[in-house]
Amino acid sequence: MMQNILHYLLQINLSYLFQGIYLFTIFFVVGLVIHEKRDPVKTISWVLVIILLPIVGVIFYFVFGQNYRKQKMFSRKGLKDIAFIDKIQEEQLLSFSKNKLGKHVRSDFRSIIGLLLNNSKSLYTENNSVKILNNGGETFDHIVDAISKAEVYIHLEYYIFSDDKIGTRIQQLLIEKAAKGVEVCLIYDDVGSWYLKSTFVQEMRQAGIQVYPFMEVSFPWFTRKVNFRNHRKIVVVDGKVGFVGGVNVADRYIEGDPKLGFWRDTHLEMVGDAVRLLALVFQMDWYFVSGKTFEPLDRYLPPFGKVGDTAVQICSAGPDSDWASIMQAYFSAITKAKKHIYISTPYFMPNESILTAIKTAALSGVDVRIMIPHKSDSAIVYWSTLSYLAEMLEAGVKFYFYEKGFNHSKIMMVDGSFASVGTANLDIRSFEDNFEVSAFIYDDAVTQELERQFHADLLNCRLITLHYWERRPFINSLKEGVARLFSPLL
Known part of the structure; x- marks a missing residue:
């Protein structure tokens, strides 16, 4: 009898011990997340994952949630071409400050040249x-x-x-x-x-x-x-x-x-x-x-x-750099638009900065058109993408579903004079976690050719109206809401 009682008490003590360790781990990891002082939306998302998915959430955070942008994932000290880039960057910044660099670029977009020189040492070429x-x-x-x-x-x-x-x-x-x-x-x-x-x-x-x-x-x-x-x-x-x-x-x-x-x-x-x-x-x-x-x-x-004579800046971005350079260039280009912004992206899960910039442009009277695939190769990404449509449509953004197949293009064109073609999607993963590269082009002819192709692709698209979207099934709206919770983590 005594042995059974001791065994029972030991089980209770072990149970309390494990619960204590678990709670300590949860609070400790949540504290780490909060201490990183990252985007509040992303912080809240990770806190919810850690609390709602015991053990699994903690593992996911340490595998997928670490912020290494400021920790430099590798050293470039052995690269001799870094000094070569630094020297040219300094010369170009000096020329830019004297209005000698990019003088043929439309004035609205000249500041992007300086931005990319500063945030990623992306040299300017003509x-x-x-x-x-x-x-x-x-x-x-x-x-x-x-x-x-x-x-x-x-x-x-x-x-x-x-x-x-x-x-x-x-x-x-x-x-x-x-x-x-x-x-x-x-x-x-x-x-x-x-x-x-x-x-x-x-x-x-x-x-x-x-x-x-x-x-x-x-x-x-x-x-x-x-x-x-x-x-x-x-x-x-x-x-x-x-x-x-x-x-x-x-x-x-x-x-x-x-x-x-x-x-x-x-x-x-x-x-x-x-x-x-x-x-x-x-x-x-x-x-x-x-x-x-x-x-x-x-x-x-x-x-x-x-x-x-085509002006181009090649910009590389990734978690090894100080700044989300491609995202910042997108933001700058969107905010400078006067007439129109055309975007084609297979995945649309922007951060708050890009989301606000796009809505502000549309509300200001800029013709904003965004093309996304009607079908996706990832269900959770698909529903997360759709979760952004209602607020964008309300702001006057025109959304198009590409129905001919899967549109994987990652392009942006602004006012017929500025364009980006590269590997970065319009999502948080491309902005923060992936190593990406984009060509930023300051040229009317190239940009307008891209725009002609964009308009040709629109012939294979269906325009989504706010009236249509508000009538979608409730279950779809629910799926979007659940997927949206995970969008900062995808």
Whole structure:
């Protein structure tokens, strides 16, 4: 009898002990979240997750919720080109202060040049030729052609690199070029390319191609690395031609998706000084994954003769930088709009700053049109995106559902004079957690060509009116509300 009583008392004491440890852990982690002094909306979201999902919420916070922007995820001290960038940045800032830099850029958007010089050392270039590539077929035709002509080096960086038909075609071409003495380097994101077979990678390495995964993660042993992904898509050939935009290496970008249908996307091919800046972004990422540098710089950053007059800034952003530079550039461009803003994004979950800027522009009489896919590849992201529509429609923003398939383009055009094409979605993850890159273009001709394509895509869209949206089923509104709670965390 005495043994049973002691056993019972021990169970009670252990129960209280575990409850005490659990409560202490919850309060401690909640305290950490509050102490970070981040966006109140994101703070509240994490507090709710931690409290409502015992244990799981704490694990999710330490895996996905850490804020590493100010902690610098890696050191760049070994990169000699940093001093080179710093020197040019200082010279350009001085010229900008004297109104000598970007004097051909429309006055409304000149301040964005200074913003990007300050927040990300994004150098300003004017000697460029820019070609817009629509969809995967056209994009891969141009990339394959450029790779085929490579003589010195080929540098590639992708979030998704698949071992399907187009992936194998590019792999074999890279192997052929490596056999001819061309330097070939490839970075693929370890989570985005999770299904890439090791044998496929090994074939390239055996052929002399240098291949590295970005922030390798071994499941199920989660680490903070899983949350910070390299979402960039960059190709640089001989430092002479570069590619950037939304297209990954996968068959669906050519053939479409069995569930979503036709895959619409936008990419850029550039020749000129902006290519050198793309090359530098790749070099920094290469140093991150390999610890190696490229020397001499003249080999990788060859000088150009006159190739065009399109003004471009290449901006890279990520959790390793002090500022959310791409987001700040979007905010600045939106607030400077006088006539119209056209946006195409597959995922629309903006932070409060961008949300307010868009609504303010629309309420001020600016024609704001946002195109999102009618179908999505993620249910929670889809419902979270829809949760923003009501308040945006009330402010006068025109929303369009792209119904031909899945529109993966990440583009913004403002007043026919300023445009952005890149890898960043209009969501919090792209602004804060992912490593992204965008080309900011100060050019009427390129911007207006993008706008013509945008208007062509509108023919495959359905305009969503406030009257229609207010009549949607209550269950849909409920799904949106629940998904909205998680939007700062997605």
